[in-house]
Amino acid sequence: MxxxxxxxxxxxxxxxxxxxxxxxxxxxxxxxxxxxxxxxxxxxxxxxxxxxxxxxxxxxxxxxxxxxxxxxxxxxxxxxxGKSLNKVIYELAMFTLNNDTEKDYSDKTRQDLKDTFKKTLGIND
Known part of the structure; x- marks a missing residue:
């Protein structure tokens, strides 16, 4: 089998x-x-x-x-x-923030969101 x-x-x-x-x-x-x-x-x-x-x-x-x-x-x-999904959620957010073709975010807002997600999700570079 x-x-x-x-x-x-x-x-x-x-x-x-x-x-x-x-x-x-x-x-x-x-x-x-x-x-x-x-x-x-x-x-x-x-x-x-x-x-x-x-x-x-x-x-x-x-x-x-x-x-x-x-x-x-x-x-x-x-x-x-559940907490082990932190990198999945982080990468979903980064996909949009790094590839925003609609220009929905200013550079400052984009960086602030990246920092917030990184801190909240416990992502270390």
Whole structure:
């Protein structure tokens, strides 16, 4: 019997392929988040957000904590496995910042964003 080889890029994309997953992961590099915080700058329904969070949790990328507050609330954070996506997210950001053909960013804004991503994601040159 021969071993079926699965492309590692395909495997990674299957972990993060939902429309909002990579943005949710990116947001969590800035710290723990409550459910409602994910919605602040996104046009995403509760149902879709809940589904994304559940899938990321099932894949071991995030963990959910139920807080003993009134009313009860949940908080999400990246696992070590989830944090290992830092270079993927960094390279996605750098692709746009280094190849911005639309000129959406001034040179200062571009550099500020590069510095912010590098610091937040813990990227060392």
């Amino acid at each position: 021969t071993e079926k080889i699965v492309c590692p890029v395909d495997r990674t994309m299957n972990l993060i392929n939902k429309k909002w997953s990579i943005l949710i992961i990116r947001d969590m590099f800035f710290g723990k988040k409550h459910f409602k915080e994910f919605k602040e700058d996104k046009d995403i329904s509760n149902k879709v957000l809940s589904g994304c969070l559940n899938e990321l949790e099932e894949n071991g990328i995030i963990e959910k904590s139920v807080l003993n507050t009134k009313p009860v609330s949940t908080q999400y954070h990246l696992t070590e496995y």
